[in-house]
Amino acid sequence: MGRFIIEGGNTLKGEIEISGSKNSALPILASTVLLKGVSVINNCPQISDVFKMIEILRILGCEVEFSKGTVVIDSTNADCCEIPSCISEKMRSSVVFMGAVLGRFNEVITGYPGGCEIGERPIDFHIKAFSKMGVDFEENGCYIRGFGNCFLGTDINLDFPSVGATENIMILGAVSKGITTIYNAAKEPEIVDLQNFLNKAGAKITGGGTDTIYIEGVKELFGTEYNIQRDRIEAGTFMCAVAATGGKAFLKYAKAEDMRQTVLRLSETGCIIKEYNDGIYIKRENILKPVNIIRTEPYPGFPTDMQPQIMSVLTLAKGTSIIIETVFESRFKHILELCKMGADISFNERTAVIKGVPKLKGGFVNCRDLRGGASLIIAGLSASGRTFVDNSVYVERGYENIVEKICLLGGCIKLQK
Numbered sequence: 001m002g003r004f005i006i007e008g009g010n011t012l013k014g015e016i017e018i019s020g021s022k023n024s025a026l027p028i029l030a031s032t033v034l035l036k037g038v039s040v041i042n043n044c045p046q047i048s049d050v051f052k053m054i055e056i057l058r059i060l061g062c063e064v065e066f067s068k069g070t071v072v073i074d075s076t077n078a079d080c081c082e083i084p085s086c087i088s089e090k091m092r093s094s095v096v097f098m099g100a101v102l103g104r105f106n107e108v109i110t111g112y113p114g115g116c117e118i119g120e121r122p123i124d125f126h127i128k129a130f131s132k133m134g135v136d137f138e139e140n141g142c143y144i145r146g147f148g149n150c151f152l153g154t155d156i157n158l159d160f161p162s163v164g165a166t167e168n169i170m171i172l173g174a175v176s177k178g179i180t181t182i183y184n185a186a187k188e189p190e191i192v193d194l195q196n197f198l199n200k201a202g203a204k205i206t207g208g209g210t211d212t213i214y215i216e217g218v219k220e221l222f223g224t225e226y227n228i229q230r231d232r233i234e235a236g237t238f239m240c241a242v243a244a245t246g247g248k249a250f251l252k253y254a255k256a257e258d259m260r261q262t263v264l265r266l267s268e269t270g271c272i273i274k275e276y277n278d279g280i281y282i283k284r285e286n287i288l289k290p291v292n293i294i295r296t297e298p299y300p301g302f303p304t305d306m307q308p309q310i311m312s313v314l315t316l317a318k319g320t321s322i323i324i325e326t327v328f329e330s331r332f333k334h335i336l337e338l339c340k341m342g343a344d345i346s347f348n349e350r351t352a353v354i355k356g357v358p359k360l361k362g363g364f365v366n367c368r369d370l371r372g373g374a375s376l377i378i379a380g381l382s383a384s385g386r387t388f389v390d391n392s393v394y395v396e397r398g399y400e401n402i403v404e405k406i407c408l409l410g411g412c413i414k415l416q417k
């Protein structure tokens with residue numbers, strides 16, 4: 001499963017380029033099934049989640065080439081509407097293929113995307129919305145089949161601003177008859193990226209980034225070229241690494257306006273952050289200050305995907321901080337691992353109280369999920385001594401060239417396969 005080996009204690013210094021956004025790439029790649037002809041997707045991160053999406057595209061009959069960050073997809077001859085459960089159960093994001101496959105074939109068969117390390121992650125919002133759009137479903141315990149002759153635009157009011165459900169409805173709504181309006185839609189920047197991509201392919205979608213999205217269905221969508229936005233969570237992760245080690249770095253292409261809460265909270269810890277058109281500069285040289293309370297919330301609130309990483313920073317602050325995780329029900333798996341390194345954290349299911357300590361010490365820890373793994377790498381970089389972070393595959397799902405980038409900044413890390 002791979003192991004990171006980290007020699008802690010170096011401050012991070014220098015400049016790195018932020019990669020394309022994983023959480024933009026996945027829904028955009030899925031939606032290419034719907035587009036007749038060839039699509040060219042640039043700035044696609046070379047990470048295992050993207051490789052899995054490409055595997056599914058090929059199973060559906062698309063021809064796909066991926067080199068140097070550009071994915072070329074020809075979906076002209078796509079002819080299969082079934083996503084094998086052996087893949088869908090391993091990858092939650094496969095659920096976002098449903099809208100595209102239904103829109104292309106009027107049918108989709110998929111294994112349950114299943115829960116994952118951070119929670120149960122049901123798909124009831126997706127099913128409820130699709131049913132209202134005219135999709136019929138049958139289930140046999142392992143597989144779920146959606147089908148229908150004609151899908152109709154309608155009003156969808158989401159119980160929760162679910163990112164994946166918003167994306168799925170946008171994709172199917174783009175080729176449904178009439179107007180689909182999504183109320184209480186997710187507002188993440190990745191929603192805007194998907195809207196921009198689909199509109200370039202001929203869709204008529206407005207309101208992305210607000211809580212109400214309007215989609216006027218069209219007959220067909222066509223392959224197009226698109227540059228994916230940069231990854232705000234990767235950028236935030238490296239900002240936390242610099243905050244924890246006490247260094248300074250320039251994160252090229254990071255967009256501060258899409259990371260306002262991350263920037264504000266790290267500024268509260270005493271980091272100096274400067275925003276430029278082409279990136280973000282961050283420096284931390286004084287004592288880290290605690291942050292009173294951080295509650296994770298849907299965008300534009302503090303992102304749940306940044307919760308483990310900022311927790312690593314706060315383990316070193318001079319005082320007590322509180323983090324409340326409101327989005328996922330089991331996203332604290334990194335806490336016991338951080339405590340093995342000397343962190344002083346008490347917690348229940350949703351709330352963690354972090355009492356800062358002067359230094360963490362290297363040790364043997366385990367990744368339990370993607371962002372939790374990133375938090376352990378951050379802790380290892382700041383700790384004294386050597387840290388072994390097992391199950392590196394979790395981190396490789398979502399961070400392109402993370403070892404090379406950390407080494408470029410002067411960190412001491414290697415990956416033992």
Ligand code: EPZ
Pocket residue numbers: 022023026092093119120121122123124125126127160161162163164165186304305327328329370371398
């Ligand atoms: C997306 O997941 C992201 N993944 C997640 O990033 C991110 O944490 C999450 O949005 C929230 O921002 C991708 O974009 C590929 P949700 P998604 O639907 O769409 C519940 C990472 O680290 N829910 O907004 O699956 C759900 O259980 C990953 O990059 C239902 O109850 O998230 C959760 O508690 C992790 N029923 C909450 O809503 C549903 O039908 C938010 O889920 C759907 C969701």
